Amino acid sequence: MYYRSEAGYVRAADDINIELERGQTLGLVGESGSGKTTIARSIIRLLPDNAEVVDGSIDFDGTDITELTDRELRNQIRWQEVSMIPQNAMNGFDPVYTVGQQIVQVIRHHEDGVSKAEAKDRARSLFDELGIDPDRVDDYPHQFSGGMAQRAMIALALCLEPRLILADEPTTALDVVIQDRILDTIKEMQAEYDSAMILITHDISVVSETSDRIAVCYGGRIVEQADAATIIKNPRHPYTLGLRNAFPDIADSDEDLISIPGTPPELVDPGEGCRFAPRCPFAEDECWEVTPEPEEYGDGHIVECHRADEADELRSLAAKRET
Ligand code: ATP
Known part of the structure; x- marks a missing residue:
């Protein structure tokens, strides 16, 4: 999926290949x-409007949903099969209707005879x-605090018990104390509905x-x-190692200390080579010239890195660089 821009295509989602089973959560980080x-x-x-699906397919329980018309997607998939909890709940509500009216509208639009x-x-x-106090269904979105609006957004997103939940940084805008509670709530409802979830976070x-x-x-x-x-304990990509170390509470030893200075790559016409090479402490000539192919290291562990075979060595090299 690319975005058209004056400078050319922004290659925002390139060669993405993910699979998700019912009841499972995939973290996209x-x-x-x-x-x-x-x-x-x-x-x-x-x-x-400037987004363009250039190639590929999305198999949802046997249906390639990229083949559906906008109308079919709206009527058959969005909300009742796949539903999104957006980053900022306030943007997801219409300010002129009560929250209850919006939930009622979604339910009645998708379910006959209710x-x-x-x-x-x-x-x-x-x-x-x-x-949330049930009487607050009659409140307007602006009458809710941030945490409560996010909960109300979860109610709206999950009112049809979707089979796939897309949770896009669902707690980032909130107080740290509330964040955990809201995530727990989402997980509980996911378990109750046996839904799959893609959880997006940095x-x-x-x-x-x-x-x-x-x-x-x-x-x-x-x-x-x-x-x-595996991602937490035995990552093979230098970027994953760096990302882990940006959150030291999960890096269990100082063996892997790699910091990732620099900025993300330009996605217009990124050219050949590994997109991480300019920031990678281990980049070699090949990394600058050839785009790495995905390689599997057992049990669905897939890595796009020319040096993934040397992961253990790279980690100790990194430790030496730090000392
Ligand atoms: P964030 O955590 O900030 O939401 P993200 O990882 O979700 O970031 P995206 O928002 O998917 O990233 O953006 C991916 C790339 O696509 C970025 O380079 C962004 O600038 C670009 N992009 C996003 N929306 C558009 C658009 N409408 N037109 C052109 N480029 C876009």
């Missing part, structure tokens, strides 16, 4: 601008489940606790993906 939101929004096609009263009862019990420590698998985004590509324990 990476710096700002690495393409996380683009990947999630591509799935439900909530994209700006009366207004029944839909409102569902909104009230969702509020109750999420720890904070690898968040996904280390909540995800089954982690995919690391860099420069519009997924540079490494594996089960969460």
Whole structure:
């Protein structure tokens, strides 16, 4: 999925290949601008006009949803099958309707034969489940605090029990104390509905606790993906090592200290070579010239790095550089 711009295509989601099972959580992690939101929004096609699906497919339970028309996607997939909790809840609500009216509208649009009263009862019990006073369904979005609006957004996003939840930095705008509670609530509802979830965050420590698998985004590509324990304990990509060390509470030894100075790459016409090479302490000639292919290191551990075979050596090299 690329964006058209005057300078050329912004290659925001390139060669992305991810798989997710029912009930599983995939953590999508990476710096700002690495393409996380683009990947999630591509799935439900909530994209700006300059976005273009250049190639590829999205298999949702046997249906390639890139083949659906906008209308089919809206009526069959969005909300009831795949639903998004956006970064900032306030932007997700329409300020002129009460929160309850918006939930009622979504339920009745997608489910035939549900009366207004029944839909409102569902909104009230969702509020109750999420720890909001049910009477507040009659409030307008601006009457909610940030934490409460985010909970109300979860109610709206999950009111049809979607099979896939896209949670885009669902707690970043909130107080640290509330963040954990809201994430727990999302996880509880995910478990109740047996939904799959893609959880987007720049904070690898968040996904280390909540995800089954982690995919690391860099420069519009997924540079490494594996089960969460492997990404945290045995990463092979130098960027993953650096990302871990940006959140020292999960780096369990000082063996891996690599910092990642520099800025993310230009995504217009990035050319051949590894997109991380300009910031990589281990880049060799090949890294600058040839785009690394994904290589598998067992159990779905996939890495795009020319030096992934030497991961142990690179880690001790990094430790020496630091001392
Ligand atoms: P963040 O954490 O800041 O949301 P992200 O990892 O989700 O970042 P994206 O928002 O997907 O990253 O952006 C990926 C790339 O696409 C960035 O280089 C961004 O500048 C570019 N981009 C995003 N939206 C557009 C757009 N409408 N037109 C052109 N380029 C865009």
